[in-house]
Each structure stands twice: as C-alpha cells, then as structure tokens.
Amino acid sequence: QxxxxxxxxxxxxxxxxxxxxxxxxxxxxxxxxxxxxxxxxxxxxxxxxxxxxxxxxxxxxxxxxxxxxxxxxxxxxxxxxxxxxxxxxxxxxxxxxxxxxxxYNQSGRKVQDLIDGMGIADDLDMQEVTEEDDDDDFLEEGQSSPVVKLVNLIIYQAIRDKASDIHVEPFEKQVRVRYRMDGVLKEVMQPPLKMHNSLVSRVKIMCGLDIAERNKPQDGKFQLKVEGRQIDFRVSTLPMVHGEKIVLRILDSSNLALSLESLGFEQKALDDIRHAISQPYGMMLVTGPTGSGKSTTLYSSIKEVLCVEENIVTVEDPVEYQLHGVNQVPVNPKRGLTFAGALRSILRQDPDTIMIGEIRDLETIEIAIKAALTGHLVFSTLHTNDAPSTITRMIDMGVDPFLVASATQCVAAQRLARRLCNDCKRPMEQLPPPERLLALGVLEEELDQVQIFEPVGCKYCQAGYRGRFALLETMPMTEDLRRIIISGGSALDIKETAMNEGLISLRRAGLLNMFRGKTSIEELLRVTIAD
Missing domain, CATH: 3.30.300.160 (Type II secretion system, protein E, N-terminal domain)
Known part of the structure; x- marks a missing residue:
C-alpha cells in the first residue's frame, strides 16, 4: 500500500x-x-x-x-x-x-447549497451523547460527510425554531422536510431526492436502528447535547410508497414550563386542578388528542405536589422528561413491562402519588381506580373529546359506574391554541355577521362588545402567531354528578349537569381568550368544536 x-x-x-x-x-x-x-x-x-x-x-x-x-x-x-x-x-x-x-463530491455541493440557504454556521455547538466515551469508529467516519452535516443542521434549526417534531417525507419527485411549530406543520426545505435514503440511514445510525430494514416500521431514540443542554429525540420510521418516512419528536426540557400558572389556564380551571391534586387520594384525568399538552399538565401537577415527605412514582411510555426527586418507570412491552405490570409493582413500593402516562386498556384503568380508592393520588390521561365523555369512556371500557364515580376527583379536557403575536396582531376590520358569531357560541349580550383580532405576520413570529397556551375544560366531581353516573346517565346528561354547576367548555374558554385578543377566530375553529 x-x-x-x-x-x-x-x-x-x-x-x-x-x-x-x-x-x-x-x-x-x-x-x-x-x-x-x-x-x-x-x-x-x-x-x-x-x-x-x-x-x-x-x-x-x-x-x-x-x-x-x-x-x-x-x-x-x-x-x-x-x-x-x-x-x-x-x-x-x-x-x-x-x-x-x-x-460523492457533487452530492456534497448540493448539500452545501442547502446548508448555505439555511443561514446557519457550519460550526454547530452540537454533539452526540453516547453511553461510552469512545465513540464508535463508524460514527466518527461519517461526521464530516455532507449528509451528516445536513441532518445536524435540520435538527439544529428545528431546535432553534422551537419545533416539537421533524418530518422527513419522500414523494415521487422530491423529499420534503417539515417542522411542527406551535402545533402546525411548516415546510422548511426540499433536499435532493437521491439523498433521501442517506438521510434516513443517518438518523437510523444515530438511534441504533437497522439500516438494512426498509420494509417495517422501527422506533428508536438518541440524545444530543446542543449549546450545553441535553435534548432527547424519539424516532419513528414508516415505509411509504416512495420510501421511508421518518419523524423525530424533540423533547427539550428547557422548553418545559413546570408551573400551572405558566400554562395560561382560566382561574376556574386552575382552581379546579389545584383542588384535585391537593386531595389525599382519588384520580385526576387529563384528556385530549396527541400533542394537546396533557403530559405537560401532568408534569406541572407533579411538580406542584412534589415534596421530600412523599413517594411520587410515574410509569410512562416513554419517559419524556426526567424530574428530580420523582421515581420514573419506563414501560417496555418488548421485555414484558406493561403499564398494568408496572402499576402492580409500584403499588408494592409504598407510593403516595402515581402518574400513569396513558390509560390504554381495562386492566390498567382497573388498577388505577383500585389505587385511587385505597389511599393513593393518581394522575393519568385518556384520549377523549371532552371531560363528560371521559366518564362514559371508562364505563364503556368495562369499569363499574359506581367505581368511576367514587374514584374520580376531576376530569380536565385540554387543547393547545396558538397565541397571536403582540407585535403584529390587529383588530378585524370586518367582523363576521351576528348569526355566525352566535353559531360560534357568542352570547347575544356580548355581540355589541365583541372585538376580534387577526394574525398578520412579522419578523418576530410564525405567520402571526408566537407560542401557544392551554385551553382547559375542567369537571370536578360533585355529588350530583356522582348520582347521574351511578344511575347510568349518558355523556349528554353528565355535560348538562356539569354546565349547570359552572363547567366552562373548551369552546367557551376559547371564546373568552379570543375576546381578550390572545387568539384568532381561525384558531378557535381549529382546536375546538361547538357545544
């Protein structure tokens, strides 16, 4: 040689x-x-x-x-x-x-053009976090390649833009990269189509997935240290018609607001949550679709009750954020550790407060209710549209109505709405006609005072919005509600009773924030449904 x-x-x-x-x-x-x-x-x-x-x-x-x-x-x-x-x-x-x-130089030049267009310097303060100090030679070999540079820059810009997810999507003639920012996807670039497999392979290498397997979904995770702070990533691949789509969920604990006040709840909702988590036992459920902030609300609730005198245990899939002083159990179904199995073991660990990341089956909800009825405070989440339907969902899963009524302290349905940018929002010059406002849920006595703001867009925001806040529909359990539930009342019966007792629906909470100029009519329609 x-x-x-x-x-x-x-x-x-x-x-x-x-x-x-x-x-x-x-x-x-x-x-x-x-x-x-x-x-x-x-x-x-x-x-x-x-x-x-x-x-x-x-x-x-x-x-x-x-x-x-x-x-x-x-x-x-x-x-x-x-x-x-x-x-x-x-x-x-x-x-x-x-x-x-x-x-491979021609490919590198095309990547460099993309990098230059992103407006980010090449010398990023970003490195992989590995279990061993001596990085694998295979990773070291690729650190300076154009594909590695592009993947690093895609991730870096997503973190800089406070994105929650990165989507890399293959199509017949292009690859599309999108970021989910403030709950909405935005296209940021279109790398060359021939680089798609290389991008996917690089991400798979970072999280230890099988780069040769392209016909089955895979899930993985990795960590990066970016500008001195450690950030976790959850990775999912899915075979599509034109190749593998890959989605990266960004879990940046520095963006996590762990106080209930910072979430933007209405005062009634805040009071209801605080009353529920201050009880010595019982169950509080937060419901809503994926990405509606349920985990953040639960983490904030845990933070509120956290003290050295109590044993707080969580069971999650996966553990999204690590909380100091909290015992956190990651579910691993492949190794036989399910939510139900973990809960049984947790109950033998002398817990005071238990957080269950998600209730998915009858076995888990039965153990959770048993824990709530035997002196434990239980927090968890469900996927339902509103607070009243959560009760009927548990009953439909097979739980006795008496146990549901006895164990539940409070149910909260949650959505995240985009906040209008204070630097560029403006009042609508032409308001919708009164009949449309009434259909939205505006009361007749409010029509004369209605002022609605709309997004504009400026250098400080994303198309007129900057950040998000939580809309919450809280339903604390009362004696009247318990009677309705035990007697077999429907979700509509439960909602009517709760409304008579002061329940503020998601739509009404959205309207109140729209009147204050916090969000727009388009955002109200996007995240809530009519009562």
Missing part, C-alpha cells in the same frame, strides 16, 4: 497480479461514472467506512470496487444495507479513497 501511494509500484501492474492470484476482475475507477442512483444506494459515510465504491447495478446485482474481495463480512454488510447481491471487482485502497472523494 505504501509503495502504491508513493508511486514506486504501478497500480495497473499491482491489480493485474492480484487479479491473477484471486481470479477477481480488476477495474480502473478513473473511467467509471457513478450515477446518482448508486450514490443514493450506498451513502457516503458507509462507502468511507467500508472503503468501497459502487460501480454498477444491474437488476438486483450491485458491483462494488474493493481492495480485498475476500472480506466476506464487509460484502455481507453491504448486501444487507443495499438489499442487493454484491459482486466485487478489484481496485486499490488509495484509488478507492480518491474515487469516493470525487464521486
């Missing part, structure tokens, strides 16, 4: 001799054009790690240039990654390394 690099040994002579000894065909890489499809099939970091160059692909047979055609492990790995039958041809390490730099 030294003689080849110094020029003292002719490369063609060396290859001819090796070909005679091995029976493997030699190749002159200088004359080979590597197409975009081959670059996409074998990403640059893999090519560098294995020191191979893809030369041609005919059907399912991939021809690669290697210096050692008898390295079976290397060839098998490439076959797994590419889902091809690998045929080796012979070249030298020096020529292969030089060819990798040349063949």
């Amino acid at each position: 030294t003689l080849l690099e110094s020029g003292d040994l002719d490369g063609d002579c060396y290859l001819a001799a090796m070909a005679r000894d091995t029976g493997v065909t030699p190749i002159r890489l200088q004359r080979v054009e590597v197409g975009d499809d081959l670059v996409d099939l074998l990403p640059e970091n893999l090519a560098k790690y294995y020191n191979v160059v893809p030369v041609a692909k005919v059907g399912k047979v991939l021809t690669v240039a290697v210096s050692d055609p008898f390295d079976i492990v290397k060839l098998d790995d490439i076959a797994m990654v590419t889902s091809c039958v690998v045929r080796p041809v012979l070249s030298t390490d020096f020529t292969i390394g030089k060819s990798i730099a040349e063949k």
Whole structure:
C-alpha cells in the first residue's frame, strides 16, 4: 500500500497480479461514472467506512470496487444495507479513497447549497451523547460527510425554531422536510431526492436502528447535547410508497414550563386542578388528542405536589422528561413491562402519588381506580373529546359506574391554541355577521362588545402567531354528578349537569381568550368544536 501511494509500484501492474492470484476482475475507477442512483444506494459515510465504491447495478446485482474481495463480512454488510447481491471487482485502497472523494463530491455541493440557504454556521455547538466515551469508529467516519452535516443542521434549526417534531417525507419527485411549530406543520426545505435514503440511514445510525430494514416500521431514540443542554429525540420510521418516512419528536426540557400558572389556564380551571391534586387520594384525568399538552399538565401537577415527605412514582411510555426527586418507570412491552405490570409493582413500593402516562386498556384503568380508592393520588390521561365523555369512556371500557364515580376527583379536557403575536396582531376590520358569531357560541349580550383580532405576520413570529397556551375544560366531581353516573346517565346528561354547576367548555374558554385578543377566530375553529 505504501509503495502504491508513493508511486514506486504501478497500480495497473499491482491489480493485474492480484487479479491473477484471486481470479477477481480488476477495474480502473478513473473511467467509471457513478450515477446518482448508486450514490443514493450506498451513502457516503458507509462507502468511507467500508472503503468501497459502487460501480454498477444491474437488476438486483450491485458491483462494488474493493481492495480485498475476500472480506466476506464487509460484502455481507453491504448486501444487507443495499438489499442487493454484491459482486466485487478489484481496485486499490488509495484509488478507492480518491474515487469516493470525487464521486460523492457533487452530492456534497448540493448539500452545501442547502446548508448555505439555511443561514446557519457550519460550526454547530452540537454533539452526540453516547453511553461510552469512545465513540464508535463508524460514527466518527461519517461526521464530516455532507449528509451528516445536513441532518445536524435540520435538527439544529428545528431546535432553534422551537419545533416539537421533524418530518422527513419522500414523494415521487422530491423529499420534503417539515417542522411542527406551535402545533402546525411548516415546510422548511426540499433536499435532493437521491439523498433521501442517506438521510434516513443517518438518523437510523444515530438511534441504533437497522439500516438494512426498509420494509417495517422501527422506533428508536438518541440524545444530543446542543449549546450545553441535553435534548432527547424519539424516532419513528414508516415505509411509504416512495420510501421511508421518518419523524423525530424533540423533547427539550428547557422548553418545559413546570408551573400551572405558566400554562395560561382560566382561574376556574386552575382552581379546579389545584383542588384535585391537593386531595389525599382519588384520580385526576387529563384528556385530549396527541400533542394537546396533557403530559405537560401532568408534569406541572407533579411538580406542584412534589415534596421530600412523599413517594411520587410515574410509569410512562416513554419517559419524556426526567424530574428530580420523582421515581420514573419506563414501560417496555418488548421485555414484558406493561403499564398494568408496572402499576402492580409500584403499588408494592409504598407510593403516595402515581402518574400513569396513558390509560390504554381495562386492566390498567382497573388498577388505577383500585389505587385511587385505597389511599393513593393518581394522575393519568385518556384520549377523549371532552371531560363528560371521559366518564362514559371508562364505563364503556368495562369499569363499574359506581367505581368511576367514587374514584374520580376531576376530569380536565385540554387543547393547545396558538397565541397571536403582540407585535403584529390587529383588530378585524370586518367582523363576521351576528348569526355566525352566535353559531360560534357568542352570547347575544356580548355581540355589541365583541372585538376580534387577526394574525398578520412579522419578523418576530410564525405567520402571526408566537407560542401557544392551554385551553382547559375542567369537571370536578360533585355529588350530583356522582348520582347521574351511578344511575347510568349518558355523556349528554353528565355535560348538562356539569354546565349547570359552572363547567366552562373548551369552546367557551376559547371564546373568552379570543375576546381578550390572545387568539384568532381561525384558531378557535381549529382546536375546538361547538357545544
């Protein structure tokens, strides 16, 4: 190898001799054009790690240039990654390394154009957090590749923009990258289509997933240290028509507001929540769709009751944020640790307060109710549309109405609404007609005083909105409600009774915030339904 690099040994002579000894065909890489499809099939970091160059692909047979055609492990790995039958041809390490730099350079230039367009410096304060200090050589090899740079910058910009999720989506003629910001997806870039597999492979490598498996969903996680703070990522891949879609959930604890006041609740809702979590036992449920802030409300409630005199235990799938002083159990169904199984063990751990990340089945809800009725304070979440229907949902799951009525302290339905930007919002010049306002839920006596603001957009915000706040519909359990539940009342009966006792619905909470100029009529319609 030294003689080849110094020029003292002719490369063609060396290859001819090796070909005679091995029976493997030699190749002159200088004359080979590597197409975009081959670059996409074998990403640059893999090519560098294995020191191979893809030369041609005919059907399912991939021809690669290697210096050692008898390295079976290397060839098998490439076959797994590419889902091809690998045929080796012979070249030298020096020529292969030089060819990798040349063949993949065009892809690097396109990536650099994307990077320049993002307006972020290359020297990011971002590094992977691994269990061992000595990083894997495979990761080290890829750190400077264009794909790694692009993935790092996509993640960095998402964190800078306070995005909650990153979507990488393949289509027939393009790849789309979108961020979910303030609950709404926004397209941020379109990388070259041929880079899609490389992007997915890089993310899979970061979270230890099988890069050769492209036909089954996979889930993983990884950590990054960005500008001195540790950020967790949850990764999900899903096979689509044109390749794998990948979604990254960003869990940045520095963005977590762990106080009930900071969540923007109405005073009644805040009082109802505080009354429920101050009880010595019973169950409080927070309901709503995915991404409605349920976990944040539960974490804030835990923070409020946290003290050294009590044993607080959570069971979550996964543990989204780590809380100091709280015993947190991650569910792992693959290893036999389910919500129900974890709860049984927790009840033998002398708990005072238990938080269950999500109630998904009858077994879990039965154990939760048993805990609430035997002197424990229980917090959990359900997926229902409003507070009253949560009661009937538990009964439909198979729980006795008497147990539901006895164990439940409070039910809160929650949504997150985007907050209008204070720097650019403006009053609507033409208000909707009165009949439409009445249909929205505006009272007749409020029509004359209605003022509604609308989004504009400025340099400080995202299309007229900046941040989000919580809308909450709280239903504390009363004796009248318990009687309705035990007697088999419907969700409508429960809601009518709760409304008579002062329940503020999600729509009404949204209207009150719209009147104050906190949100828009479009946002009200997006996150709430009519009463």
